[in-house]
Each structure stands twice: as C-alpha cells, then as structure tokens.
Amino acid sequence: xxxxxxRLDATDARLVQALTEDPRATVMALSQRLGLARNTVQxxxxxxxxxxxxxxxxxxxxPESLGYRLGAYMTVQVVQRSLEEVASALSALPEVLEVTAxxxxxxxxxxxxxxxxxxxxxxxxxxxxxxxxxxxxxALALRRYVDHRVAPLLERxxxxxTPAAG
Numbered sequence: 341x342x343x344x345x346x347r348l349d350a351t352d353a354r355l356v357q358a359l360t361e362d363p364r365a366t367v368m369a370l371s372q373r374l375g376l377a378r379n380t381v382q383x384x385x386x387x388x389x390x391x392x393x394x395x396x397x398x399x400x401x402x403p404e405s406l407g408y409r410l411g412a413y414m415t416v417q418v419v420q421r422s423l424e425e426v427a428s429a430l431s432a433l434p435e436v437l438e439v440t441a442x443x444x445x446x447x448x449x450x451x452x453x454x455x456x457x458x459x460x461x462x463x464x465x466x467x468x469x470x471x472x473x474x475x476x477x478x479a480l481a482l483r484r485y486v487d488h489r490v491a492p493l494l495e496r497x498x499x500x501x502t503p504a505a506g
Contacts, residue, residue, distance in 0.1 A: 348393070351376070353498035355384055356393070360490060363397060408435070408453035410460055411481035414467060415446035422472030423447060429470045435463050446477070 348356075351374075358370055367385070371378045388394045403411070418426045427439050430450060438451040450467070454460035460478070467476055 348497045350498045352384060352388060352393075353494050355381065356388065357491065357494040357498065359385075359394075360494065403437070403453040407455055410454040410456060411484075412452050412454065412460060413479050413481060414448075414450040414452060414464070415442070415477045416448040416450055416467065416473055417445070417475040418447040419472045419474055426470055426472040429472075430467065433463070433466060435459075 354374055355370065355376075358373055359365060362369075365373070367378055367381050370376075371381045374381070385394070416426070416430075423441065427441070427448065430436050430439050430448070433452075435452050435454060436450055437453060438449075440449045441447065442449050452460070452463055454463055464476060464478060467473060
C-alpha cells in the first residue's frame, strides 16, 4: 500500500517537503539539511518512490514559454462506456495537459493550452472529432491564483497542523 497520511511519518514528510522546495537536491544535501544519515535519506526516498508517493521527476515548463499563451478547461461529455478510449485519444493531443474523470453532468475535465483563439478553435474541433465525444464546453483560464502545491499537506503530515474534526 502506498504511503499516505496514516503511513507518512514526520521524517518522511520533512524529507518530501525539502525535496519539493529543492527538487534538484542531492541525497547528501538532503541529509545535511535534515540532519539525517545519507543511507537513511536514500532508503526513505527509495521506499517513497516504490510506494508511489513520489511521482517521476520532470522539469516544470511553463506552456507560455513555448508560445501557448491561452489556457482553458474543457468539460467533455462522452458516450457511455467510451471513457477510457476517449481519455486515451485525448492524451495523444500535445495541447492536452491533463484529463480527469468527473462525476456530474460532464464526464471529463480536460486542461488544454493553445497559441491563440484560432488555435483553441482548432483544438476544440479535434476533441469533437474523437470517437465517443458527444459535447464539449470550454472556459478560458484568466488567472491562476493557486498553483499546484502539496506543501500544506506535507506540513500537516509533519505535525505542523492537524486536520479539523468534522
């Protein structure tokens, strides 16, 4: 079973937090920063990777730096029992950054980028041409207020904060 809130101890949380703050940190740098033995850091990282807590590393490139100045979210309604095939077809489109299954009226939420409005139109036509897609709705992303983050969750796991009882 992968490490989760109930299987991530405070040391693991501190280690992952340090790694999210400096993804290029070496094992030696992490061990010095956290006051842990190098072998301890190495074995904990290996366990966290094999347990699925740490995803494969990749450089985060801003789509804007590649000329994709327009971001949007598409909701996609899919013919019943076609979800996997549609998601697979969408993943083949380079402008599709994420595909998430939803509950409710829409079946998929698709995060896309485009060069401009004409390019977004072209991309929408490509999505609509995918076998199994019934309908799309598109909303432009105007500004991102909170970027992808896990630091608050790691702080909680490290014991800095406890979840509210509900």
